[in-house]
Amino acid sequence: MSESTTESRNDESDRAAEGEEEPLLSLKNIEVHFKQGGLLQRVLGEEAVRAVDDVSLDIYENDVIALVGESGCGKTTLGKTAIGLQRPTGGTVEFRGEDFWEVPEEERSELRRALQIIHQDPAGALNPNRTVRSTLAEPLKRWNPDMGPGERESQINELLERVGMTPAHDYATRYPHQLSGGEQQRVALGRALLMEPDIILADEAVSALDVSLRIEMMDLLLELQDFVDTSYVFISHDLANARYLAEKSDGRIGVMYLGNLVEIGSVDQILKNPQHPYTKVMLWSTPVLNPDIAEKTANQAPPVRQIDVPDPADPPSGCPFQTRCPEAREVCAQQDPDRTETEDGHEVACFRQEPDHDYWQSPPLEEPQPGEAVEGTTQN
Numbered sequence: 001m002s003e004s005t006t007e008s009r010n011d012e013s014d015r016a017a018e019g020e021e022e023p024l025l026s027l028k029n030i031e032v033h034f035k036q037g038g039l040l041q042r043v044l045g046e047e048a049v050r051a052v053d054d055v056s057l058d059i060y061e062n063d064v065i066a067l068v069g070e071s072g073c074g075k076t077t078l079g080k081t082a083i084g085l086q087r088p089t090g091g092t093v094e095f096r097g098e099d100f101w102e103v104p105e106e107e108r109s110e111l112r113r114a115l116q117i118i119h120q121d122p123a124g125a126l127n128p129n130r131t132v133r134s135t136l137a138e139p140l141k142r143w144n145p146d147m148g149p150g151e152r153e154s155q156i157n158e159l160l161e162r163v164g165m166t167p168a169h170d171y172a173t174r175y176p177h178q179l180s181g182g183e184q185q186r187v188a189l190g191r192a193l194l195m196e197p198d199i200i201l202a203d204e205a206v207s208a209l210d211v212s213l214r215i216e217m218m219d220l221l222l223e224l225q226d227f228v229d230t231s232y233v234f235i236s237h238d239l240a241n242a243r244y245l246a247e248k249s250d251g252r253i254g255v256m257y258l259g260n261l262v263e264i265g266s267v268d269q270i271l272k273n274p275q276h277p278y279t280k281v282m283l284w285s286t287p288v289l290n291p292d293i294a295e296k297t298a299n300q301a302p303p304v305r306q307i308d309v310p311d312p313a314d315p316p317s318g319c320p321f322q323t324r325c326p327e328a329r330e331v332c333a334q335q336d337p338d339r340t341e342t343e344d345g346h347e348v349a350c351f352r353q354e355p356d357h358d359y360w361q362s363p364p365l366e367e368p369q370p371g372e373a374v375e376g377t378t379q380n
């Protein structure tokens, strides 16, 4: 990325920090609870799966947010909610100041154009019976019906060159099965870019690629960001990918746990100065990302009280991480901490951030006995 772009993004985050810039998209107290539909589940009266639970997040112009967290923590559901593919069961999605789910349907479909997705499996997202040209022509025909075939052709060729598929006329006639995984992902990205999106949700979009191709693809995402002025919500279960993308773009990393966004901040804040006990556990399990933490915790058991992951249909009371948190005290089982923000924009949902909180007077939670089930957990 050019230095000037980095500077301008820094300026943007500064403006955001000073409260001058309006967010492009504002997620407010988002809840997505999936009712379990099976007969057995209804008979047993099982609760809804709390895929996302009271998450608020602002996304700015040309922003990059990398969401990380273990499988099932709600990354995809939150990402889809941000781009209007998932209607939340609670809270609001405001896009350019308008409530996405309150605008009339035609207006909403215009907003959808500005909110695009690229998936992990590009082959599944591309029609096997369509050439690259036909795949890319389709959105142009839909959104620019006045564009003539000549102009369409030249836009498609220009785009293919931008996503590194040259000679464009050669790639344009190929079918998805005649492309490598990386090339398929480039076509999927190109199709999203033709919509001139404001936000692209890249959902594990590089996970299926070889390591070297992953870097190439992430570099391409950022290079094209300058060209189309888009923001990215980048989902990855791999913290190394999240770090690469967020570091190069001066973006943020958001850490999710059990439907909650427990910590969000710059790459340095999350990797060098993690505050939430869950973020520390994540770093413990990827020592290469923070050798200091790795050195301190070498030969130690994982920094969790117990390894069983709570069931999102029956989450623990209080803080979602309290059943595993090595720092948990009794108050953590009673109250759910809000995210608090430091002056430099590092947000953490943990009572330990608040020097005057009752937490500090609260007795430690009793250790669960071996084999003892803690409320709200599934025994693996």
Ligand SMILES: Nc1ncnc2c1ncn2[C@@H]1O[C@H](COP(=O)(O)OP(=O)(O)OP(=O)(O)O)[C@@H](O)[C@H]1O
Binding pocket: 034, 035, 049, 050, 051, 069, 070, 071, 072, 073, 074, 075, 076, 077, 078, 237, 312
């Ligand atoms: N349509 C659905 N109906 C019922 N439950 C769902 C649905 N979609 C997701 N879930 C559940 O919601 C929770 C969060 O899922 P989600 O896919 O958002 O997590 P994730 O962090 O993206 O996980 P992964 O990395 O495995 O995709 C999981 O328990 C999942 O089983």
